[in-house]
Amino acid sequence: MTLATPRLDAVPPAETTPVLSVRDLRISFPSEAGTVEAVRGVSFDLLPGRTLCIVGESGSGKSATATGIMGLLPPSASLRGEVLLGGQNLVGLDDRALSRVRGNSIGMIFQDPLSALTPIFSVGRLLSDALRVHQDLTKRAAREQAAELLDLVGIPDARNRATSFPHEFSGGMRQRVVIALAIANRPSVLVADEPTTALDVTVQAQILDVLRLAQRETGAGLVLITHDLGVVAGHADDVAVMYAGRFVERAGVEELFRRPTMPYTARLLAAVPTVDGGVRRPLVPIGGEPPALVGLPDGCAFASRCAVALDACHSGEPELSQVGGHGQVACLRATEIADGSLDPRGDVVPVAGVAASDRPEAGEVVLRVEELVKTFPVTKGALLKRRTGTLRAVNGVSFELRAGETLGLVGESGSGKTTTLMEILRLRQPEGGRIEIAGTEVGAAGSRALVRELRQDVQIVMQDPLGALDPRLPVFELLAEPLRAIGRDRASISSRVHELLGLVGLDDAVSDRFPAALSGGQRQRVGIARALATEPKLLALDEPLSALDVSVQAGVINLLARLKRELGLAYLVVAHDLAVVRYISDRIAVMYLGYIVETGDTETIFTDPKHPYTRALLSAVPRPDPLRERTRERVVLEGEQPSAARLPAGCVFVDRCPLYRLSDDDVRRRCRQERPVPTPVTGQPGHLYACHGV
Secondary structure, eight states, X not given: OOOEEEOOOOOOOSOOSOSEEEEEEEEEEEETTEEEEEEEEEEEEEOTTOEEEEEOOTTSSXXXXXXXXXXXXXXTOEEEEEEEETXXXXXXXXXXXXXXXXXTTEXXXXXXHHHHSOTTSOHHHHHHHHHHHHSOOOHHHHHHHHHHHHHHTTOTTHHHHTTSOGGGSOHHHHHHHHHHHHXXXXXXXXXXXXXXXXXXXXXXXXXXXXXXXXXXXHTOEEEEEOSOHHHHHHHOSEEEXXXXXXXXXXXXXXHHHHSOOSHHHHHHHHTOOOSOSSSOOOOOOOOSOOOOSBSOOSSOTTGGGOTTOOGGGGTSOOOOEEETTTEEEOOTTHHHHHTTSSOTTOSOOOOTTOSGGGOOOOOSEEEEEEEEEEEXXXXXXXSSOEEEEEEEEEEEEEEEEEXXXXXXXXXXXXSSHHHHHHHHHHTSOOSEEEEEEXXXXXXXXXXXXXXXXXXXXXXXXXXXXXXXXXXXXXXXXXXXXXXXXXXXXXHHHHHHHHHHHHHTTOOGGGGGOOGGGSOHHHHHHHHHHHHHTTOOSEXXXXXXXXXXXXXXXXXXXXXXXXXXXXXXXEEEEEOSOHHHHHHHOSEEEEEEXXXXXXXXXXXXXXXXXXXXXXXXXXXXXXXXXXXXXXHSEEEOOOSOOOOTTSOOSSOTTGGGOHHHHHSOHHHHHHHHHSOOOOEEETTXXXXXXXXXXX
């Protein structure tokens, strides 16, 4: 049953003997530029039942550490140091010897469950094989244990679903199967590398609960690698912060969040958007870029980006040293920071235009969507396809968006957010309903000239900046291309490209570089500049920040806020990170199975959500505060989102709704038979919800 329950407390360790000891781990890779020192002297002990979270920006060495521990590095890599598991050093063992250890004494949960599972075998076969490799079991006994494992991790109808193949499961269910594989032989150590990165917040909450259950069942120590500091706050016992291939701070989770003592850690935390409080604190991005791990200069690797660095920081790299009442920190100014006499973030400059009071008044209507409908045929057959049903992706969606305003579309995968966005961007007559852009109805007059004009008014920023930019073109050509398409001359193109680079905070020096030579944040800024080239009125942003580190994400959030304020742009944002949505959105529309179930002002939605689905979404968002994250109540939704090809006759949320289970018979009947209509909330203009039970 779905209940609002607090998160389970961590299991206190019953033993003090480490199940895993890593000593002076060093990993390097050859490259054309020289030897890449990916991991430089990492050491730690992992106790049974404890969770060590390793955090840091991309390229800091987190995943290299995990694969080094597991012995999964490519043959070209060099691995030195000790990885002691049950007294045995795994470094130097051949693949045959490591195969006897992996999956038995140590298990790994990978980031992408689909690529981690063999597609030609059923999940029951995969689990049975994993059991029989390390245990003397009959096929029948292995099948029985496989079904029990699937039931343990929350797969419904486990015995029958064991015959299904990985592609027949949703992303969350596949990750549950990967967890079942990892714990099949009750290992003493689990390594999880970004196990929830590609999942919705509701599914992420379920997976983290399953992971904690698995840890409790096995008593294993867990090494959890993640970039989500909210996940760290809720699930870590100890935290290690990595930068440039080494640990720069290591402490208990409460100590680290309460008093970060390494400037890098403090800046990471300052860059994280949160969903708490009506007044948004300023986001402080970390300036500069992480260093290349080839030929690192003398001194602290963070010194060039540090706001409180001394001259001495550039001449010698500090070692991890103990700070009283905290943990270990690699910083020459750790004592000053620990006693409160120095702010490790340096001068924090508030971000203008982020607070609600700083927002400009919304202007004329830029986008109007009325009763939008989009369906897809469900077919069967390989050669002779026949239609067997209809998938209703978008059902009667309506909203308005004004100049200088941001509307966030939120919901789980499959809710219809991106389909709605794509229908608007197609600039063709919709299947059902009406789309109006800048006062012109899309599809009403099908002339190419009209579509060309509308195309200038609507642009998109994609989720993956590297995939969205042509790798064969330098930045100048990428920005000049849309300008040539609208007929600009050479002189005006050159002037406009220079203007665009300055607008998004990039130097003219990047104009000759190719996308592969840019950082993730720089690539996304180029993508935004390209979208702004034709001076659009509406910017569609499809998960624009999900591929970025939190430090880079903060800079892009600030950039989007500034551009909206200065240019009067209208933003239509599709995102699953509700903390980010709160920072950049003025209004929010919550979608479920193609319907908008609640809409309203951002702060109203966050402080007074009405629909049970909205409440579940908000309660699933991790908060980067250990005390609040571990004591708050959460609404964990059971089951998976049903297929849009078989919608219920009444409320589409009825099968997962916690209110339905508590309602009387009359309300239940209405929920099953009548589709709820949007209902306004008294005293809250523009706040509507579609629910019989509220």
